[in-house]
Amino acid sequence: EVQMVESGGGLVQPGRSLRLSCAASGFTFDDYAMHWVRQAPGKGLEWVSGISWNSGSTGYADSVKGRFTISRDNARNSLYLQMNSLTTEDTALYYCTKAPNLANWGQGTLVTVSS
Amino acid sequence: AIQMTQSPSSLSASVGDRVTITCRASQDIRNNLGWYHQKPGKAPKLLIYAASNLQSGVPSRFSGSGSGTDFTLTISSLQPEDFATYYCLQDYNYPWTFGQGTKVEI
Numbered sequence: 254e255v256q257m258v259e260s261g262g263g264l265v266q267p268g269r270s271l272r273l274s275c276a277a278s279g280f281t282f283d284d285y286a287m288h289w290v291r292q293a294p295g296k297g298l299e300w301v302s303g304i305s306w307n308s309g310s311t312g313y314a315d316s317v318k319g320r321f322t323i324s325r326d327n328a329r330n331s332l333y334l335q336m337n338s339l340t341t342e343d344t345a346l347y348y349c350t351k352a353p354n355l356a357n358w359g360q361g362t363l364v365t366v367s368s
Numbered sequence: 369a370i371q372m373t374q375s376p377s378s379l380s381a382s383v384g385d386r387v388t389i390t391c392r393a394s395q396d397i398r399n400n401l402g403w404y405h406q407k408p409g410k411a412p413k414l415l416i417y418a419a420s421n422l423q424s425g426v427p428s429r430f431s432g433s434g435s436g437t438d439f440t441l442t443i444s445s446l447q448p449e450d451f452a453t454y455y456c457l458q459d460y461n462y463p464w465t466f467g468q469g470t471k472v473e474i
Contacts, residue, residue: 288464290412298404298412298455300464312462315369348411354402355457356423358411 255279255357257332257349262362267340273362275332275349283307283327286352289334291345292361301347302334316342339366370394370458374467381472387443389470391456396436400460403432403441405452412455416441446472 261273275287288303302323303312311323322335332349346361371394381387391401399419404412414423416432419439429444443450451474456467 297453297469298406298457298466300457300466303462303464312464314463354414354417354423354459355404355412356414356417358413360411 255351257351257357257359259347259349259359259362262347262364264365264367265339266368267366269339270335270337271339271364273334273336273347273349273364275359277330277332277349277351280351282325282330287325287332288350288352288355289323289332290348290350290355290358291343291364292348293342293345296345299345303352304332336364339364341366369463370397370460370465372456372458372465372467374456374470376470377468378471378473380474381446382474383446383448385446387446387450387472389441389454389456389472391434391439391441391467393437393439393458393460397458397460399435400458401432401434401439402457402459403430404455404457405450406455407452415454 256278258276265271286305289301291299291301304323320338324333344366346363348361349359351357373392401419403416406412415426415430420432431442433440454470
């Protein structure tokens with residue numbers, strides 16, 4: 254069974270950093286691109302970032318470009334999102350999801366940016 | 369970035385109704401569009417990929433059509449479990465973008 258388990262969320266002050274992790278199982282991790290999608294409380298879905306199977310290609314939403322960095326460790330079947338210079342606008346539930354077509358999702362990890 | 373304009377933002381319908389939701393892209397995205405629905409407190413679920421392909425396990429009352437800039441999701445006969453929020457997503461190029469969502473209510 255395909256499974257993604259996100260972790261690393263929590264309460265953080267504006268301007269600080271946080272690193273999210275996603276542990277994947279049930280599929281050959283290094284065969285697939287991976288993505289992060291977030292959802293602010295009561296709001297819609299926002300694609301955040303994606304990374305190719307070999308880390309050769311990455312993409313970012315305009316709202317996080319230059320502040321967030323996506324990475325992966327295929328040996329550990331893990332996906333990461335390094336989030337720097339956090340603002341209150343980054344408060345959201347962050348989902349890890351698998352390409353193609355984002356057919357499989359984790360349950361998310363909540364990031365709250367507040368002083 | 370490609371803008372995805374989804375309409376309507378909400379609709380009221382009854383069980384058995386035919387429901388149509390549309391998404392318009394700000395530029396040609398070929399058939400690189402997916403449809404998802406999401407129930408409160410749950411992760412999104414893929415319904416349609418590549419504009420018109422039904423995801424495995426999704427009921428056949430869901431269908432998708434369109435290419436280029438205009439896309440449609442149709443639910444042929446709305447069921448109680450279909451009351452949810454629906455999103456389109458363009459995966460043609462980075463940054464990928466979602467529509468703003470359509471809430472389907474009773």
